[in-house]
Amino acid sequence: MTSEAILQQPEADPFETFRAGFPALREQTYLSICEKMILHDAVRRGVELFLDRLAMATADRDGHEQMVTGARAKFARLMNVAPATIAAVRNVSDGINTVAWAMPMAEGDNVVVSADAEHPNNLYPWLRLGRRGNEARMVAPRPDGSLDIDAMIAAIDARTRIVSCASVTFAPGHRSDIARLGEACRARDVFLLVDGVQSAGILAHDLSAEPIDGLATSTSKGLLGLYGFGFLYVSPKWIERLEPAYLSRPAVKMLTDDHSTMGGHDYELQPDSRRFEVGSYNLAGAYAADAALDLLLDLGIAAIEERVLPLAGALTEGGAAHGLTPAVPSKGPSQSHVVTFGALDAGGHGFSSDPMIAPLSAYLREAKVAHTIRRGQLRFALHAYNNADDIDRTLDCIAAAMKSL
Ligand SMILES: Cc1ncc(COP(=O)(O)O)c(C=O)c1O
Incomplete structure (x- = not known):
């Protein structure tokens, strides 16, 4: 030619x-x-690269974990926030439960959530807080199934610590008015946690501008990755106010980079969202997410x-x-x-x-x-x-x- x-x-x-x-x-x-999700050839190749490296023992732990770092950074770019605000988690439930048990809450404090509009994985974590003496305040959605934002705002009181809602409900599928709910939360110093699994990768988020304090997602839907890998965003102003219930190496500031070295019994939590990560990563999920995020970022x-x-x-x-x-x-x-x-x-x-x-x-x-x-x-x-x-x-x-x- x-x-x-x-x-x-x-x-x-x-x-x-x-x-x-x-x-x-x-x-x-x-x-x-x-x-x-359905699998794109490039994502399959990402997972195959992981398997090849396992089979041939051509990557050490740091080599694999670079893929976690890459995936975090790319998800951060998709959401327009700094990589330090992103934790690698397993799924939506993991992200939600992490925030639920990291939030300092006294007996009698409550969480506001929309009863029938939410996926069960954004309801059970809040019901479980009953064990700690916290109330899951269930607000009915509108008759059409969308969130009743006015009623949710009206349910917030001086003891509300968290409001949790889906960015898009799993059914019927309304996009929630996060901006209005989030502004009301900001005015009251209440943490707005968003279940973002239905929107992530498909609808645009700008977490630097939206009044969202936390967003949990898995990569198993619009992010086009695998099951069992996901992300939790926590806004910089909240990270150090939250103390994770579970603790292992990734969440602790190390004296050295050695994986097996203790940072001392007087540990310090990571100052960034890695404080919410627990133990070894789902590396296959990270390789897949890294490849899938390239595709999504390329399209914009x-x-x-x-x-x-x-x-x-x-x-x-x-x-x-x-x-x-x-x-x-x-x-x-x-x-x-x-x-x-x-x-x-x-x-x-x-x-x-x-x-x-x-x-x-x-x-x-x-x-x-x-x-x-x-x-x-x-x-x-x-x-x-x-x-x-x-x-x-x-x-x-x-x-x-x-x-x-
Ligand atoms: C809105 C919503 N949240 C959560 C989930 C699933 O949660 P997890 O990632 O914890 O399995 C789904 C799955 O259909 C969903 O639609």
Whole structure:
């Protein structure tokens, strides 16, 4: 090819190049990132590098842990904060429980959380604090399933230490008004902890600007990594106010860098978020996260959100045009990448009593359109690899299924 011809070549669309790296997408229309990630070839290569190094004994512990350092730094970049604010944890539950037991709380202090809107992993940790004499103050969501921010703010009192909420609920999938809730928390010196697993990697966060004090996520959804690895962000003004319940080497300031050397029995906690890390890392998870974060950073989180939300809006509106009832608006501040249809709580995890939802789900499954039923609603969720063809194909399936119902 001449250099002129090369210059005239249209530039490859980075989103289509990204899409081509997912083998699963050659077999199915994948609209279920809110349930679990799919593996990109580059992430598989990241894990294979780890396995090769294990097999050939070509990396020592420091060599492997550089990948943890890299993954922390890249997640920090995605969230626009300093790497020192990020701890490597196992999952959302680990991050939430870490904050729950690190927060200095006296008997009678309370935590405010939205009862039915949250995933159980953002409820049980707070119920468990009952053991310490703390109250989990459960606030009902609005009838549409979104967080009732006014009621949550009204539930905060002088004994509230933490407010915990999802950035995007797992179902129906509203994006929460974190800014308003966070401002109210800031004004009262209350820690706002966000379960960010549904938004991380798909919707833009700027944790330097948002009034969020802590954010917990796993890498098993939009961050496109593995299960059992995740991140906990704690804002600089809170890190040294929190004292982790569990303690092991990574959390302690060492006199030397030697892993097995005690820093002395009079230990000092790390001044950064490493104080929340416990023991050895899930290294396979760190290698995967490091590779996946490169992909997401290359695309740019603002560009990912800009791609995903209009596609989600088109699916919402298209579904409505075929007679389905959307549960989340197709645009506006509460819209997210999660698209749900049907009555809330007309069923549960994987089943629905809505006469339309179960057969529609069976039809979509047959047509290889990956989705889930949660809280009785038909649920889809999009990521940067989805395109307009996915939406058209899904809407064609919905139209055909509705005709046959
Ligand atoms: C909002 C939300 N939080 C938490 C989880 C899972 O928590 P963990 O990472 O602790 O398994 C999910 C999984 O579906 C979720 O949707």
